[in-house]
Amino acid sequence: MIQLKNVSKIYTTKTGKNPFKRVKSEKLAVDGLNMQVEKGKIVGLLGVNGAGKTTTIKMISTLLEASSGTITIDDKDVIDNRMDIKRNVNMITGGERMIYWRLTGRENLNYFGQLYGLDLNVLKPRIESLVKLVGLEDSIDIPVERYSKGMKQRLQIARGMINDPDYLLLDEPTLGLDAPIAKDIRAYIRKLADEQNKGILLTSHYIPEVEALCDYIYVLHNGKLLYEGTSKMLATQVFDTKKYIFETSELSETKMKAMYAFSDALGASVCITKEEGLHKVNFESGADCHKELMNYIHQNRFLIHNFRVEEADLEASIIELSRRLS
């Protein structure tokens, strides 16, 4: 399990044009973060730009050292066991960097595989299977500088899995990919967690991707943990009301009045509109009153044409959060 306990990161930079009079400035990028990623789970890390997502990932990957707090992976401290951790963790970022453009895709994978100390009898079949996975069979032997953006990204994904890590840190992994390839990659990420028991930490600006993949979500803002939980829990925390919408045959005046009284009794609000011979009822409540509402409908013999519960999705939750914080 990846575990972060009270982790903070302060960047110290020197600014100023005069090289002899440079002013030291500090920037708190991550502030007392606690989080964990279990094996077999996909955990999302969300937040607007500058929230501290990438810094967090780089600290877990050993690229950056935390200013305070501890990061452990399978109970090993990432700083004290740097080499072991590197063998067990890999990172994939979006974009076209992190690969050698003058080498072919195969030469890149071969190079990185050897830096991980893999024997050729392990490395060769692994390269073949990764190439197949990311769909680069036809272009694996041409120099990367001739690849399209999407092809470079696919090679990046293969590079990130070359050491068969127990934990994968994915920073915008499907950035720039065509929809079908992105879908395949998402399915593979899910498979990695479910079938190969890998722990995955994912950041993405593509919220439906996070919603579809992540078992648990952390939301950062200015380096601080703002929310944690499942996407449903997050929606509940952000939006304090739940909407029940149904269409029924025309309601009598008496039934409408009774409906208003019922909603008042539950502390909910109701809005009834007439549309094409039907009444559309918008029932909004802070608490879960699904059961009460169903009983009421049944007892009063409403003729229901359709019924749905409208819950806020993750995207709406994040937009609402950003709106509140801005």
Added chain:
Amino acid sequence: MFWKSLKATFLRNFISQIRAYPMSFFVGNLLTALYSVLSAWFLYHLLFNGKLDDSFSKLAGTGDYMSYVIIGSAVYALAVRTCLNVSRSLVTELREGTLESLMLTPFSRYGYFTGNMFQQTVTSLCEVLLALLICTPFGFSPEAFQPLQFIIALGASLFAFFGMSMMLGALMLYTRDTYISQNTLFIFMYLVSGVLFPQGYLPDVFVKIGSLIPLGTSLEVIRASILGITNTVFTESIVYLIAIGAVYSTIGFISMRRIEEIALEKIFG
């Protein structure tokens, strides 16, 4: 891990170089050596009329000025080419965006840098040998060539250059600059290391500073092995080269590790 990193880095560089090495760069390297020798040839024959006073023979240990200069230029080229490429290897990774992916791996730093050095040595030696062939008509006469001494001298020199590369590499990565640091050092090396004239002609302060740069001692032992110069304390010089290489490598590796961290902080901070 050492051998895997070494082999992988050697092959990676070799492939990259074959694929992207511009012919003009290769010709340029040869011409640089040729121009140095031509300048010396004109100076020697047109200005000095082929005559040098006794002080040269006394300080250089040989009266064969053209061979002295040709070896000087060739070894200088070798030192610059190896130092240049090994020292800028990490700053190049930083510029090309591959430093992070490299640092994510548990690669052997010794293997990585040795692979860089080894590949660069092979390429540079080919260039230097070709330059020597081209310069031979200008008066290169390796009549007293002693192969074993030469191999020892070359090996010790390369080790010392490697150490210097590591220190320079740490400085380059810290400043993210390859031009000022390397060019300043290389011009200074050219001036104080006895490439065109013996160090004995220089003021004491330059001789003392020059002794911190292994090229001067390296030139002494390589010239001794090719020209049969006898006034060189060969063994002591070899020990000095190995010692200075070890000291510089140690300082370089220690500082490089810290500077890698600073460089990564600078990327994100």
